[in-house]
Amino acid sequence: MSPRMSTRTTAIGLVLIGIASVQFGAGFAKNLFDDVTPTGLVWLRLTSSALLLLAIARPRLRGRSRDDWLVVLGFGLSLGLMNWAFYQSFSRIPIGIAVTIEFTGPLMVAVLGSRRARDLAWVGLTAVGVLLLGVERVDLDLVGVLFALLAGACWAGYILLSAHTGRRWEGLDGLAVASVIGALLLTPGLALTDRAPLTETRILLLGAAVGLLCSVIPYSCELVALRQLRPALFGMLMSLEPAAAALAGLLVVGEHLSAIQWLAIACVVVASGGATRSSTAADLPPAAG
Numbered sequence: 001m002s003p004r005m006s007t008r009t010t011a012i013g014l015v016l017i018g019i020a021s022v023q024f025g026a027g028f029a030k031n032l033f034d035d036v037t038p039t040g041l042v043w044l045r046l047t048s049s050a051l052l053l054l055a056i057a058r059p060r061l062r063g064r065s066r067d068d069w070l071v072v073l074g075f076g077l078s079l080g081l082m083n084w085a086f087y088q089s090f091s092r093i094p095i096g097i098a099v100t101i102e103f104t105g106p107l108m109v110a111v112l113g114s115r116r117a118r119d120l121a122w123v124g125l126t127a128v129g130v131l132l133l134g135v136e137r138v139d140l141d142l143v144g145v146l147f148a149l150l151a152g153a154c155w156a157g158y159i160l161l162s163a164h165t166g167r168r169w170e171g172l173d174g175l176a177v178a179s180v181i182g183a184l185l186l187t188p189g190l191a192l193t194d195r196a197p198l199t200e201t202r203i204l205l206l207g208a209a210v211g212l213l214c215s216v217i218p219y220s221c222e223l224v225a226l227r228q229l230r231p232a233l234f235g236m237l238m239s240l241e242p243a244a245a246a247l248a249g250l251l252v253v254g255e256h257l258s259a260i261q262w263l264a265i266a267c268v269v270v271a272s273g274g275a276t277r278s279s280t281a282a283d284l285p286p287a288a289g
Contacts, residue, residue, distance in 0.1 A: 076181025096246025
């Protein structure tokens with residue numbers, strides 16, 4: 001195997017490790033909802049990852065422009081709200097279904113970015129996939145579905161603001177500051193939840209583990225992989241997220257999906273991969289920077 005091929009294979013492996021880490025981390029998090037609320041757990045996740053990223057990145061804060069702070073503020077708000085809505089969603093509906101619905105956000109970014117009429121087909125395929133989710137699960141929790149849609153909208157904003165943040169903040173600096181902002185955003189919400197578990201050492205350690213699995217490991221893997229992979233291939237690999245989420249839900253939480261629901265997930269995976277390939281073929285910059 002040539003050095004170039006070996007480097008590419010390693011990068012692909014890193015992307016897959018990142019995908020597995022974030023989705024199996026979500027499955028691990030769902031098993032903790034009997035001990036801590038979704039709001040409390042996502043706050044622990046963001047806080048622990050923020051502290052770790054601050055220690056690693058040691059971001060430079062002085063000399064920043066007003067625009068630098070506005071961009072990272074928006075990035076942090078979208079990060080915090082996206083994670084909060086996602087955790088609220090999969091506390092009510094299966095993880096695979098939550099991620100599939102949420103994935104409509106980045107898919108719309110890719111489709112709108114390409115500006116090609118044929119990409120309406122990918123929108124149609126996504127709509128088919130989402131509609132199929134309700135065919136056999138008429139009891140699917142509506143609030144959970146709405147939270148997943150909100151998470152998808154925030155994910156779209158996260159993608160766009162991530163690109164701007166990456167251009168204004170070096171390395172992990174932007175993500176570290178944004179994680180602090182996201183954690184601060186959720187702090188008032190702790191007043192409405194049971195805070196007692198958050199004082200237990202076991203819960204604090206488990207929350208830190210969720211932060212490591214769902215934030216630090218996947219982002220670090222993606223950051224390294226993006227230096228070696230074309231945006232088109234990276235986007236195609238990321239399209240596997242809904243399928244990985246469904247598999248994690250099955251193996252970690254025991255969430256069994258029907259054949260039709262697996263077909264729905266496949267529709268969204270194919271639509272996302274096709275939209276990513278088409279938007280990149282149009283020589284547009286990658287959405288995630």
